[in-house]
Amino acid sequence: MNRNWKDGLNLMSKVTPRRAWNAMQILGSYFYSRYSGKATHWGMPVAISFEPTTSCNLRCPECPSGLRSFTRPTGMMEEDLYKKTIDELAETLLYLIFYFQGEPYLHPKFFDLVQYAHNKGIYTATSTNAHYLTDEKARRTVESGLDRLIISIDGTTQDVYEQYRIGGKLEKVLEGTRNIIKWKKTLKSSTPHTVFQFLVVKPNEHQIDEVKRLAKELGVDEVGLKTAQIYDYEQGSPLIPTIDKYSRYKPEEGGTFSIKNELLDHCWKMWHSCVITWDGLVVPCCFDKDAHHRLGDMKRQSFRELWRGSDYHQFRETLIRSRSEIEMCKNCTEGTKVWA
Numbered sequence: 001m002n003r004n005w006k007d008g009l010n011l012m013s014k015v016t017p018r019r020a021w022n023a024m025q026i027l028g029s030y031f032y033s034r035y036s037g038k039a040t041h042w043g044m045p046v047a048i049s050f051e052p053t054t055s056c057n058l059r060c061p062e063c064p065s066g067l068r069s070f071t072r073p074t075g076m077m078e079e080d081l082y083k084k085t086i087d088e089l090a091e092t093l094l095y096l097i098f099y100f101q102g103e104p105y106l107h108p109k110f111f112d113l114v115q116y117a118h119n120k121g122i123y124t125a126t127s128t129n130a131h132y133l134t135d136e137k138a139r140r141t142v143e144s145g146l147d148r149l150i151i152s153i154d155g156t157t158q159d160v161y162e163q164y165r166i167g168g169k170l171e172k173v174l175e176g177t178r179n180i181i182k183w184k185k186t187l188k189s190s191t192p193h194t195v196f197q198f199l200v201v202k203p204n205e206h207q208i209d210e211v212k213r214l215a216k217e218l219g220v221d222e223v224g225l226k227t228a229q230i231y232d233y234e235q236g237s238p239l240i241p242t243i244d245k246y247s248r249y250k251p252e253e254g255g256t257f258s259i260k261n262e263l264l265d266h267c268w269k270m271w272h273s274c275v276i277t278w279d280g281l282v283v284p285c286c287f288d289k290d291a292h293h294r295l296g297d298m299k300r301q302s303f304r305e306l307w308r309g310s311d312y313h314q315f316r317e318t319l320i321r322s323r324s325e326i327e328m329c330k331n332c333t334e335g336t337k338v339w340a
Helices: 003-012 017-036 079-089 110-119 135-144 158-164 170-186 205-218 303-307 310-325 327-331
Strands: 047-050 095-098 123-128 148-152 193-200 222-227 249-251 257-259 273-276 281-283 337-339
Touching: 003 193, 003 222, 017 310, 047 079, 079 110, 079 303, 095 110, 110 123, 110 135, 135 170, 148 170, 158 170, 170 193, 170 205, 193 205, 205 222, 303 310
Parallel strands: 047 095, 047 273, 095 123, 123 148, 148 193, 193 222
Antiparallel strands: 222 337, 249 257, 273 281
16 A cells, blocks of 8 residues: 555544544635635634744754754743643544644653653654664654654755754764655554655755655655745845755846745634644744744633633734735745655
């Protein structure tokens, strides 16, 4: 059976009648809101991103964790806060991502967090730079029940890889990948579904075919070619790819750049998902990396209260009225990705 089909079937196996009905409510309210012009919301989120930690071992140039540029506090998520949230949402939550900023494997109880959600039948995923996938941690990853493991590999040679993954070692990534594949085979497990995520930037765009070959050689299930978000793109950047297909930006007269996508007055993410920071703040999506739009606080209220609260309603109303009023939306393509 095709590996992607196996992953799809695994995800579908997590769908219960309660989760299916919840998803239908969200979908219905989203389309009703788009066509009525009124922010209406039914149901609870289908997907949530949890931030285990803001700590990271690398210094990637377009990442607030790597640049150490946060204005918000940094730290590790408390296990009790996490479990309280999962307990409240488990019946309707389908997809849980252990990632926002930082390196998830630095959290001392990362495997316990994954196992807790896994035991409640929630599909779990994480994204890692793979520098901590030792033999033991690879085994524990497989045993935890993690469903999807996204491994960032932005170059197939050290000289190219380190141009974006500053401070990183490609051999550690390859070693960690081999460890995961080995333990999947040893434990006869089809999970986690392993993905090589290749952030296409100008320095590595010539290695796209090579990363596909490398993934096949190692036994990785899938390759995702992701477009890069550039913060200061207007005057150009050495990271903007020359291959148009993999660039979010287009050149203009005078040597400046603009975003390709049209800024439409709606956003599916505001209806079906959200992000919870390590200290319990609820923010709209992964573009709010410094948590400027704080729509609730899990330390002070239940998730249902904030999801239905006035701050969330007002934010959705603004999206429906004029998305251009929200600064972070201007550089958003809703995570454009090309699957290989």
